[in-house]
Amino acid sequence: MRTDVLQVEIRRLLRAVPFRPFVLNLENGDRIVIEHPENIAFDPATNGSPGSSEFYVISGGLRLFRTFEAISSVALADEAG
Numbered sequence: 482m483r484t485d486v487l488q489v490e491i492r493r494l495l496r497a498v499p500f501r502p503f504v505l506n507l508e509n510g511d512r513i514v515i516e517h518p519e520n521i522a523f524d525p526a527t528n529g530s531p532g533s534s535e536f537y538v539i540s541g542g543l544r545l546f547r548t549f550e551a552i553s554s555v556a557l558a559d560e561a562g
Contacts, residue, residue, distance in 0.1 A: 484534055485492035488523070491555060495521070502558035505538075507551050513538055514558055523549075 495502045495518045505513040520540040521557050524533035538545040 484552075487549050487552050489526060491521070491523075494555070494557075503551050504556050504558050506554045506556070507547070508553045509551070513543075513545065514540070516540060516558075 491503075491505075492553075494501070500518055502514060502516045505515065507513065515538070517540075521536055521538050523536040534548045534550060536547060536549065538547075
């Protein structure tokens, strides 16, 4: 259930106009900054069901594959410290 909430929040942030960079805080302490909506990809939800629990980040030299279960929180970059 928590992963569904995270996916909804990330989709909301990706659709925001204007887009504002946000940070994915991982359970292992790593932080991933999403500076542009095209820097993250995941299977979208279909017919009201959650999409895949996997996501991909490509930004500069960063190439990352993780699952939403690894995310502990999401925050706007200017509020994340």
